[in-house]
Amino acid sequence: MTNHTPRVQLLLTGNEIMSGDTVDSNSALIAKRLDELAISVYRKVTVGDDPALLKSELASMAQAADVVIINGGLGPTVDDLTAEILAAVAGVELAEHPEALAHLESWCAGRNLPLNAANRKQALLPAGCHVIDNPIGSAVGFEMTVSDCRIICTPGVPGELRAMLDWIISDLARGLQRPVERDILRLQTFGLGESSAQQLISDQIPDWPQEVELGFRAGAPQMEIKLSIDRNEDQPARAHCLAQLEALFGDHIIGQGDTLLAGRVLSLLRERKATLATAESCTGGLIASMLTQIPGSSDAFHAGFVTYANDIKRDVLGVSQADLDTHGAVSEEVVRAMALGAMDRARANYAVAVSGIAGPGGGSDDKPVGTVWLAWGEREHLRTRCLCWPVERSLFQTMIAAAALDMIRRMLLGIDEEPRYFRQRRAR
Amino acid sequence: MTNHTPRVQLLLTGNEIMSGDTVDSNSALIAKRLDELAISVYRKVTVGDDPALLKSELASMAQAADVVIINGGLGPTVDDLTAEILAAVAGVELAEHPEALAHLESWCAGRNLPLNAANRKQALLPAGCHVIDNPIGSAVGFEMTVSDCRIICTPGVPGELRAMLDWIISDLARGLQRPVERDILRLQTFGLGESSAQQLISDQIPDWPQEVELGFRAGAPQMEIKLSIDRNEDQPARAHCLAQLEALFGDHIIGQGDTLLAGRVLSLLRERKATLATAESCTGGLIASMLTQIPGSSDAFHAGFVTYANDIKRDVLGVSQADLDTHGAVSEEVVRAMALGAMDRARANYAVAVSGIAGPGGGSDDKPVGTVWLAWGEREHLRTRCLCWPVERSLFQTMIAAAALDMIRRMLLGIDEEPRYFRQRRAR
Structure with a gap:
C-alpha cells in the first residue's frame, strides 16, 4: 500500500x-x-x-x-x-x-x-x-x-x-506509515432543528474554514453537531469554530460527547446539593424515566408523580378542585399547583410540572392537540409557559419531557434568554 | 411497469x-x-x-x-x-x-x-x-x-x-396488477429469546411446512415472530403452524400485528372497566411512560408514583419505616406495601410495584445488581416474586418494566402458568 x-x-x-x-x-x-x-x-x-x-x-x-x-x-x-x-x-x-x-x-x-x-x-x-x-x-x-x-x-x-x-x-x-489522525468533537444540543442550525451557521459564520468538517445528526430529542478536523490541520481553526457556534447558540448546547439532558440536569443539581421532583400529566412518567436512566440519579431525584386524572392531581398533589373546574387541567394555575405540590411532598428544592394534550384525542378549539403548560423552578421562583407543539403523540411526549428538563437546566445555569423553540412555539 | x-x-x-x-x-x-x-x-x-x-x-x-x-x-x-x-x-x-x-x-x-x-x-x-x-x-x-x-x-x-x-x-x-401477494402474520411475544424460540420450534414442531416461512425479530422488550406464506400457497398450513406455536408458547404471545404489552394491558383493563396504578423504584417511571404512550390510556391509568428514595416510599405510599429498616427497600414486604399504597392513593383496582438494583452501583453480596422484587395484582390477590436479571442498566429497566406489565396481563387473562423467564431468572 x-x-x-x-x-x-x-x-x-x-x-x-x-x-x-x-x-x-x-x-x-x-x-x-x-x-x-x-x-x-x-x-x-x-x-x-x-x-x-x-x-x-x-x-x-x-x-x-x-x-x-x-x-x-x-x-x-x-x-x-x-x-x-x-x-x-x-x-x-x-x-x-x-x-x-x-x-x-x-x-x-x-x-x-x-x-x-x-x-x-x-x-x-x-x-x-x-x-x-x-x-x-x-x-x-x-x-x-x-x-x-x-x-x-x-x-x-x-x-x-x-x-x-x-x-x-x-x-x-x-x-x-502514520498514526491515527482525526480529532472529532461532538456537541449535544436541544431545541435546534437541522435546517435552522444549518441556515444560522451559513448566515452568521460565512468564513467557516473548509478544513473543519461540520456534520449534524438529528435525533429526538437531541441533535448532535460534529466538528472534525485532521490532526495535522490547523487546530486553532476548530477552536475558533467552536467559539463561534457557542456565541451563536451556546445556550442550546447541553454538553460535549454523549451528554444527555437528564444527565446534565442531574450533575447541575448535584453541584448545588439540590433535588428535583416531577409532576407529570401528558408526559406520563417520561421525565422521571429519563432522569432515572442515568446511573446515580438517586442523589438528586427522589420522587415523581404521574397524575394523569384530575382527582389524582387534587388528592395526591393538592391542586384545588376550584382551579380544575375553573381553568381546566391544562392551565397555568394547575401546573403551578402541581409543581408546588410535588416540591412539597418530595421535600425537593426544584420541581417541574407538565399538563397538556398529547392527542390524538382530547383537543378543543381553545386548547388544540399539542397545547401544553409547563411550570418549573423553586418555591419562591416558579415560572410557567404555554407551548403548542402539534406533533405525533410519542414525539410530543419526548420533546415536551426534554423541554421541561431543559427549562431546569437553563434555570440552574442562570440562562435568562428565552430558548429559540419557545419563541417559535409559544401558544400565548 | x-x-x-x-x-x-x-x-x-x-x-x-x-x-x-x-x-x-x-x-x-x-x-x-x-x-x-x-x-x-x-x-x-x-x-x-x-x-x-x-x-x-x-x-x-x-x-x-x-x-x-x-x-x-x-x-x-x-x-x-x-x-x-x-x-x-x-x-x-x-x-x-x-x-x-x-x-x-x-x-x-x-x-x-x-x-x-x-x-x-x-x-x-x-x-x-x-x-x-x-x-x-x-x-x-x-x-x-x-x-x-x-x-x-x-x-x-x-x-x-x-x-x-x-x-x-x-x-x-x-x-x-396483482394484489399484495404474501400473507404475513406477525406475533408479538415477550419473554422468549430468538435462539431458544428457534430451538423449541425445531425440536417440538419437526413437521413445520416448508412453504410457511418463519422469521424472528428480536427487540427489547418484545420479540416478533413472523409467519409468511404466498397467497396462492396452502393457507391451512399457516393456520396449522399458528396453532402449533400457540400450543408451544401461547402464554408468551401478547398479540398480533403491532400490539404492545402496555396496549394489551390497557385493553384488558378497559374490558373490565378496571384501573391500574404503578409504584416504581428502579424502573423510575418507565412503566407509567409505557402505559401513557398508548393513546386513550387515561381510561384505565390514572396515577403512577415514582418513589425513588426510602422516605418517599414511606411518606407517599405508606410503606412502614420498620419494613424499610428490617428488610431494606428491595424486599417482598416493601414492594407489597408499595403496591397496596399505590392502589389506595389512586383508588385503582390493580397495582404493580417494582423495587430493585438497576446498577451499576448499589449491589451487595446478598442482593447483587440485577435483583428486583415485583408485586402485582388486586388488593385481595396480590402476588410477589423476586428475579435476578443482571444486564446493563437501561436494558434492565426496559425488561423489568415489561415483565411487570406482563404479570398484570397474565393475571387479567387468568394465565396461571409461570412464564419461562421466571423459571430461568428466579432469584429465590
Whole structure:
C-alpha cells in the first residue's frame, strides 16, 4: 500500500441483510474505526448470497479501490461464499490452509465439539492468502492483494468483526506509515432543528474554514453537531469554530460527547446539593424515566408523580378542585399547583410540572392537540409557559419531557434568554 | 411497469451512513415491506453526499433495474442532493413544484415556523416528477420514470419513510396488477429469546411446512415472530403452524400485528372497566411512560408514583419505616406495601410495584445488581416474586418494566402458568 489515503470500498454479503431480517451495523462499525485513520468509506455495496453477482461486484471494486473490505460469508454453511468468490476473482484455487485448520481444531477442542465437515470447510481458503486471527469465533479472516487492491475478508458476527478490526486498523496504519489522525468533537444540543442550525451557521459564520468538517445528526430529542478536523490541520481553526457556534447558540448546547439532558440536569443539581421532583400529566412518567436512566440519579431525584386524572392531581398533589373546574387541567394555575405540590411532598428544592394534550384525542378549539403548560423552578421562583407543539403523540411526549428538563437546566445555569423553540412555539 | 416481478435496487445516500454515525435501518424497513409483494431487493449501494458518484450509480442502476428506490438526501441542507441528481440523470431541470411548496407552507404554518430558504429548497424537484405525500415531515417524496426504470425518492427520517412506504407498496402492487401477494402474520411475544424460540420450534414442531416461512425479530422488550406464506400457497398450513406455536408458547404471545404489552394491558383493563396504578423504584417511571404512550390510556391509568428514595416510599405510599429498616427497600414486604399504597392513593383496582438494583452501583453480596422484587395484582390477590436479571442498566429497566406489565396481563387473562423467564431468572 502506498502512503496516500487509500480509497476504501465495502462489500457486504448475506441474504439476511438483503431481506431486512438483520439490520447491518457492521459497516457502521468498520467506518467508525477507519475514521481513526482519517479514511472514509467511499462506496458500499450490499448483495445477497449470489455467486455471479458477488464475483462481478468484487472484480469491479478491485479495479477501482485500494482496499476492499468484505463482510460476511465466512461461515460453515453452503451459502457462505466469500472464500470461493475471492479465489475466483484472484484466479487461484481453494486450498486447505494449515493455520486456519489449526485454529478450527483448537476452537472445537475448547468447546468439546467434534470437527465436522461444515466446520472444516472454513479452512478452505484462496491459495496464497494471509490468515487473520479470529480471537472469538471459528471463522478466521483472510486477505490477499489482487490487481494492486488489498482485499480483506471479515466475519459477519459483530463481536468477531470487532475483535478482528483492531488488527486490521493497526495494520492499515502501519501501511500508511502514520498514526491515527482525526480529532472529532461532538456537541449535544436541544431545541435546534437541522435546517435552522444549518441556515444560522451559513448566515452568521460565512468564513467557516473548509478544513473543519461540520456534520449534524438529528435525533429526538437531541441533535448532535460534529466538528472534525485532521490532526495535522490547523487546530486553532476548530477552536475558533467552536467559539463561534457557542456565541451563536451556546445556550442550546447541553454538553460535549454523549451528554444527555437528564444527565446534565442531574450533575447541575448535584453541584448545588439540590433535588428535583416531577409532576407529570401528558408526559406520563417520561421525565422521571429519563432522569432515572442515568446511573446515580438517586442523589438528586427522589420522587415523581404521574397524575394523569384530575382527582389524582387534587388528592395526591393538592391542586384545588376550584382551579380544575375553573381553568381546566391544562392551565397555568394547575401546573403551578402541581409543581408546588410535588416540591412539597418530595421535600425537593426544584420541581417541574407538565399538563397538556398529547392527542390524538382530547383537543378543543381553545386548547388544540399539542397545547401544553409547563411550570418549573423553586418555591419562591416558579415560572410557567404555554407551548403548542402539534406533533405525533410519542414525539410530543419526548420533546415536551426534554423541554421541561431543559427549562431546569437553563434555570440552574442562570440562562435568562428565552430558548429559540419557545419563541417559535409559544401558544400565548 | 410490466407484470413480471420487478428487479429492485436501493440507492442509499448520506455522509452520516457512510461515516457510521447512523446505522441504516431504512433499507431493512424497505426490504421487509417489499417482501409483502414477494419482491426481493437485488442489490443495494450506499454512497456519501458526492454528486458525481451519486449520478454514476443512479445512471447505471436505471439501466439494470426496473425499480430504484433512493433513500435520503431530501432534506433542506446543501448536502441533500437527491432532487438534483435525479434531474441530471433524467436530463430535466429542477423546478419549484407547487404541490410540494403547498405542503411545505402548510407544514411550517402548522408549527408556527417561517418558511425559510432552506425549507423552500425542498420544493425544488425534477420537472415532470410526481410528488409522494409525506404525512409527517417537511420533505415530500417524488418519483419519475427514466429509461423504463421507475425511480422513487424517499426521505431518510425513518418515521417519514415508514409513513410513505404504505403508498409506495400499494402503488407497486397496482403496477404489478396483482394484489399484495404474501400473507404475513406477525406475533408479538415477550419473554422468549430468538435462539431458544428457534430451538423449541425445531425440536417440538419437526413437521413445520416448508412453504410457511418463519422469521424472528428480536427487540427489547418484545420479540416478533413472523409467519409468511404466498397467497396462492396452502393457507391451512399457516393456520396449522399458528396453532402449533400457540400450543408451544401461547402464554408468551401478547398479540398480533403491532400490539404492545402496555396496549394489551390497557385493553384488558378497559374490558373490565378496571384501573391500574404503578409504584416504581428502579424502573423510575418507565412503566407509567409505557402505559401513557398508548393513546386513550387515561381510561384505565390514572396515577403512577415514582418513589425513588426510602422516605418517599414511606411518606407517599405508606410503606412502614420498620419494613424499610428490617428488610431494606428491595424486599417482598416493601414492594407489597408499595403496591397496596399505590392502589389506595389512586383508588385503582390493580397495582404493580417494582423495587430493585438497576446498577451499576448499589449491589451487595446478598442482593447483587440485577435483583428486583415485583408485586402485582388486586388488593385481595396480590402476588410477589423476586428475579435476578443482571444486564446493563437501561436494558434492565426496559425488561423489568415489561415483565411487570406482563404479570398484570397474565393475571387479567387468568394465565396461571409461570412464564419461562421466571423459571430461568428466579432469584429465590
